[in-house]
Amino acid sequence: MHKSTTAIVIPNWNGLDTLGCCLASLEHTKAMVVVVDNGSVDGSVDFIKTNYPLVELIALPKNIGFAGGVNKGVLKVIDLGFEYVALFNNDAVATEAWLEHLVVKMRDNSSVGIATCKLINASSARLDSTGEAYTTWGLPYPRGRGEPISQRYDSSQTIFGASGGASLYRISMLKEIGLFDEDFFAYYEDIDLSFRAQLAGWKVWYEPRSIVYHDTGSTSRKIKGFTTYQTIKNLPWLLWKNVPARLLLKIWPRFFVAHLFFVFAALQRRQLWPVTKGLFIACLLFPKKLLERHKIQSTRKVSVEYIESIITFDLPPNATRLRKFRKLLRLKY
Numbered sequence: 041m042h043k044s045t046t047a048i049v050i051p052n053w054n055g056l057d058t059l060g061c062c063l064a065s066l067e068h069t070k071a072m073v074v075v076v077d078n079g080s081v082d083g084s085v086d087f088i089k090t091n092y093p094l095v096e097l098i099a100l101p102k103n104i105g106f107a108g109g110v111n112k113g114v115l116k117v118i119d120l121g122f123e124y125v126a127l128f129n130n131d132a133v134a135t136e137a138w139l140e141h142l143v144v145k146m147r148d149n150s151s152v153g154i155a156t157c158k159l160i161n162a163s164s165a166r167l168d169s170t171g172e173a174y175t176t177w178g179l180p181y182p183r184g185r186g187e188p189i190s191q192r193y194d195s196s197q198t199i200f201g202a203s204g205g206a207s208l209y210r211i212s213m214l215k216e217i218g219l220f221d222e223d224f225f226a227y228y229e230d231i232d233l234s235f236r237a238q239l240a241g242w243k244v245w246y247e248p249r250s251i252v253y254h255d256t257g258s259t260s261r262k263i264k265g266f267t268t269y270q271t272i273k274n275l276p277w278l279l280w281k282n283v284p285a286r287l288l289l290k291i292w293p294r295f296f297v298a299h300l301f302f303v304f305a306a307l308q309r310r311q312l313w314p315v316t317k318g319l320f321i322a323c324l325l326f327p328k329k330l331l332e333r334h335k336i337q338s339t340r341k342v343s344v345e346y347i348e349s350i351i352t353f354d355l356p357p358n359a360t361r362l363r364k365f366r367k368l369l370r371l372k373y
Contacts, residue, residue, distance in 0.1 A: 045123040046071045046143055046208075049113030051106050053078040055130035056087055058255060063092050065134040071126070072096060076113040078103040105225035106204065114219055118211055125214070127230075129205040131255040133162065141250035142208040145196075153213035153242030154234060156202035157250035158193065165189065168254045171246040172201035172231055173352045176373055178279045178295030180231045181356035199246045200350050201234030206252040213242050221277070221332075223325055227270035228278050235282040238350065241341035265314035268306045272318030275299060280326070281333045284344045287351075298362055305361075 048071050052059060059075075066073055073095045077085050079102040088097050098112055110127055117125045124146060126139055142155040159168040159182075169182035170193040182203060184193050204220075207230070217236045220229045234244055276299065283291055306315045353373040355362050366373075 046126065046139065047117040047120070047122045047124075048073045048126045048128050048139070049110055049117065050075045050128050050130050051078060051109035051113070052076065052080060052084055052130045053103050053109075054080045054082040054084065056080070056082045056084045058131040059084055059087065060091070061133050062128070062130050063088075063095065065132075066128070068136060069134070069139045071139060072117075072120075072122070074098065074113045074116055075130075076100065076109040078105070078109045105222065107220035107224050107226065107229040108222045110204070111219045111222060114209075114214065118215070123211055124208055125211060126208045127204045127206070128252075129254060132159075132206055133253045134206070135251045135253075138206070138250050138252055139208070141247050145245050145247050146208060146210060149243070149245070151241075151243045152245045153210045153237045153240075154202045154207055154244045155250075156199075156207040156244065156246055157252050158246075158248045159203060159206060159252050159254045160189065161186075162253040162255045167193070168256050169203045169205070170248070171199035171244070172203055172234060173356075174200050174231065174235065174350075175352045175354055175356060176291055176294060177298045177355050177359075177362065178275065178283070178291045179298055179356050179359065180228060180278070181358070186358070193246075194248045196245070196247050196249075198243050198350075200238070200244065200352075201231050202244050202246075204230030204233075205254055210242075213237060213240075216240060217242075221281075223328070224274045224277065225270060227267065228274045232274075232278050232281065235278070236336055238347065239282065239284075239336060239340045239342060265311050268309075268311045269314035269318045271302060272299075272306070272315055273322045275302075276322045277325070277329050280329045281336055284337065284340070284347055286344045287348060297365070298359075301362055301365075 052075055075095050076098045078100055085099050088095055114125050145155045146152055156171050158170050161168040167184040167187045170184040173183055174180045217240050221232050
C-alpha cells in the first residue's frame with residue numbers, strides 16, 4: 041500500500057482522552073492522516089501539534105458535527121488527488137492490517153465503493169459492528185452488536201452498509217454520489233451514504249480480517265439528550281431520501297409505528313426538549329429532503345427488486361417492545 045493512494049480522516053471533538061491511542065495505532069499504515077478538530081476546548085489541537093506534527097490538522101472554530109467535519113477532511117483528500125479515503129473514529133484503535141485488507145479488496149473489485157471492517161467493543165470484548173443493516177421497519181442497526189466474538193461473522197461478503205467509524209471509501213464514488221449529508225450532523229449519515237451508494241450501483245463489502253477496537257459511544261455520552269435528538273430527526277430523512285416508492289408501501293407504515301415508539305420512550309425518559317426539537321427540525325427540512333430524494337431516485341441505477349433483496353425483513357435484534365407489538369398484530373416481519 042502506497043501513501044499516495046490512501047488517506048485517513050479522523051473527526052475529533054474533545055477527544056483528548058482517546059486521541060493518543062487512536063493516532064498511535066495508525067502510525068504504521070503509511071497513509072496520510074488528517075484530523076479535523078471540531079472546535080475542541082480540551083487541548084486536543086495542542087496535543088496533535090506537539091506529539092503528531094506529521095498529521096494534517098484542520099482546526100475548525102466550532103463543532104459542525106461528524107458529517108460536517110468529515111466532509112472538510114474528505115474535500116482536502118480529494119484536492120490532494122488520493123484514490124481512497126478511510127474514516128476513523130477518534131475513540132478507535134486499529135490493528136496492524138486494518139487498512140491494508142480494505143485497500144486490497146477495493147483494488148481487486150472495481151464495483152466496491154465502500155469496504156468496512158469488524159468493529160469490536162474495546163470495553164466489553166464483544167462485537168460492535170460487522171457492517172450495517174437496514175430493515176423493513178425503516179430502522180438500521182449494526183450487525184452483531186453486543187454478540188460474543190465468534191465465527192458467525194467471519195465470511196467476507198457484500199452487505200447493505202458500512203459504519204463511518206472505520207471504513208474505506210472510493211473517491212470516484214464520492215464524486216458521483218456526493219459526500220455525507222451535513223444536515224444529519226451525527227448518527228445515520230453513514231447509512232444514508234451507503235444507501236445512496238447502493239442505489240447508484242456501488243457495492244459495500246465487509247472484510248472480517250480487518251479489525252478495529254472501538255470505545256462505543258464515548259462522544260455521544262458527553263451531551264445529554266444528543267442521541268435522542270439525532271435519532272428522532274435523522275431516521276425519517278433516511279427513509280424519505282432513499283427508499284424507492286414501491287418499497288415505501290411496505291416500510292412506511294411500520295416505520296411510522298417504530299418512530300412513535302421512539303418518541304414515547306424518550307418522553308418516558310423525560311426528554312421532551314430533544315424529542316420536540318428533533319420532530320421540528322425533521323419536518324422543517326422535509327421539503328429539502330424531498331428535493332434530494334428526487335435527485336437520488338431519478339439517477340438510481342439498480343432495480344427495486346435488488347434494493348429489496350439487500351434489506352433485512354425483520355426488526356433490529358434489540359427492538360424488544362416492537363417485537364411484542366408485531367406479535368400482537370400477527371405480522372410476519
